[in-house]
Amino acid sequence: MERPDSLIQDGTFTDKVMVGLKKALRKLAEEAAINNEELVIGDKEGNTKSVPARDLLKTLSK
Numbered sequence: 001m002e003r004p005d006s007l008i009q010d011g012t013f014t015d016k017v018m019v020g021l022k023k024a025l026r027k028l029a030e031e032a033a034i035n036n037e038e039l040v041i042g043d044k045e046g047n048t049k050s051v052p053a054r055d056l057l058k059t060l061s062k
Contacts, residue, residue: 022060029057 011019032039032053039056042048 026057026060029053029060033057 029039030053035053037053038050039053040048040050041056
């Protein structure tokens with residue numbers, strides 16, 4: 001049985017930081033979606049745009 005990302009103890013420091021970052025981003029999007037808020041996101045070219053948190057939440061991995 002595989003352990004979820006949050007239980008990885010032998011991962012590298014970078015892996016652990018990325019797991020924490022994903023969890024924090026999901027929590028931010030969930031709380032913003034509850035309040036019908038928008039979040040500002042950026043793309044690889046450095047452009048920014050405002051999107052509804054509910055739409056962003058659909059694209060995030062669990």
